[in-house]
Amino acid sequence: MADILYIVVPCYNEEEVLPETSRRLREKLEGLMAAGKIAPESRVLFVNDGSRDRTWEIITQLHQECPLFSGADLSRNRGHQNALLAGLMTAKDRCDMAISMDADLQDDVDAVDAMVEQYYAGCDIVYGVRFSRKKDTFFKRFTAEGFYRLMNTMGAETVFNHADYRLMSKRALEGLAQFKEVNLFLRGIVPMIGYRSGTVEYERGERFAGESKYPLKKMLSFAMEGITSLSVKPIRMITGLGFFVFLVSILMLIYSIVRWAMGETILGWASMICSVWAIGGLILLSLGVIGEYIGKIYLESKERPRFLLREVLEDRDGKAD
Ligand code: UDP
Numbered sequence: 049m050a051d052i053l054y055i056v057v058p059c060y061n062e063e064e065v066l067p068e069t070s071r072r073l074r075e076k077l078e079g080l081m082a083a084g085k086i087a088p089e090s091r092v093l094f095v096n097d098g099s100r101d102r103t104w105e106i107i108t109q110l111h112q113e114c115p116l117f118s119g120a121d122l123s124r125n126r127g128h129q130n131a132l133l134a135g136l137m138t139a140k141d142r143c144d145m146a147i148s149m150d151a152d153l154q155d156d157v158d159a160v161d162a163m164v165e166q167y168y169a170g171c172d173i174v175y176g177v178r179f180s181r182k183k184d185t186f187f188k189r190f191t192a193e194g195f196y197r198l199m200n201t202m203g204a205e206t207v208f209n210h211a212d213y214r215l216m217s218k219r220a221l222e223g224l225a226q227f228k229e230v231n232l233f234l235r236g237i238v239p240m241i242g243y244r245s246g247t248v249e250y251e252r253g254e255r256f257a258g259e260s261k262y263p264l265k266k267m268l269s270f271a272m273e274g275i276t277s278l279s280v281k282p283i284r285m286i287t288g289l290g291f292f293v294f295l296v297s298i299l300m301l302i303y304s305i306v307r308w309a310m311g312e313t314i315l316g317w318a319s320m321i322c323s324v325w326a327i328g329g330l331i332l333l334s335l336g337v338i339g340e341y342i343g344k345i346y347l348e349s350k351e352r353p354r355f356l357l358r359e360v361l362e363d364r365d366g367k368a369d
Pocket residue numbers: 057058059060061062097125126127128131149150151152154255259260261262
């Protein structure tokens with residue numbers, strides 16, 4: 049008996065791409081069903097992340113026209129990571145494996161076959177890894193690769209060049225459900241789940257229509273989020289820095305005492321004021337980094353819900369699959 053696959057697609061203002069995306073995903077599901085690789089109860093689950101355009105109307109319409117499409121509507125816009133989590137948690141009770149994918153067809157739909165293949169070979173998590181960024185602009189490539197390097201040196205271990213295109217088994221999803229953090233960075237959390245994992249390489253295409261919802265500013269804050277929610281390395285680096293500055297100050301002290309003993313006059317004002325500014329800057333920076341963590345603790349301690357669902361489209365015969 050083949051297993052049930054759910055393809056989870058977060059959508060934020062994606063009315064332009066949905067008709068084509070749904071057509072491609074439907075073809076893929078039907079192909080896999082015909083080949084007996086997945087069960088007939090498999091679905092595409094679109095998650096509407098509080099879109100302001102006609103995205104939800106399109107999803108409901110797709111659901112009415114074809115039983116392969118299902119949908120979940122978030123109470124408001126919560127961002128890609130939370131929307132994805134909402135979709136995965138909704139799919140968890142209905143599927144044996146779930147694949148998360150962007151709505152804009154940048155993730156090669158044909159990599160699904162290889163992922164399902166690896167799932168049957170015993171992998172609980174299969175990461176989609178892009179093998180080249182030829183189609184990205186130099187700027188996007190440069191910033192994105194810098195992003196992964198920065199993440200890794202700061203102690204947030206992620207799979208290189210893997211975004212959120214991945215397959216997770218029911219067991220892995222149940223593992224994910226036990227990570228209760230509010231500051232969600234799935235790319236960092238999923239490797240922590242463990243189990244056997246595999247990778248599938250694919251070529252990442254261009255956005256099919258519409259524009260990116262991840263400009264540089266969002267990417268930088270995403271990196272910051274990722275680092276501070278996964279590792280305490282920045283705080284440790286501050287400790288190291290503090291220790292270093294302390295050593296330097298002791299050397300300076302010894303130097304001044306020696307100069308004083310030799311009867312030399314006090315040195316200029318410039319070097320003094322520079323060090324005051326330098327130390328002041330370092331202190332402010334350190335306070336900022338520590339504040340960032342305290343802010344995270346504050347948010348985590350509130351245990352706010354990570355997403356609220358307004359509606360989930362069920363199959364028309366009334367039973368949840
Ligand atoms: N997305 C979302 N909520 C948001 C922003 C984006 O659900 O607040 C979805 C979006 O619809 C798409 C995916 O996240 O399916 C990736 O977004 P995008 O393609 O804009 O990012 P990029 O590929 O440029 O990094």
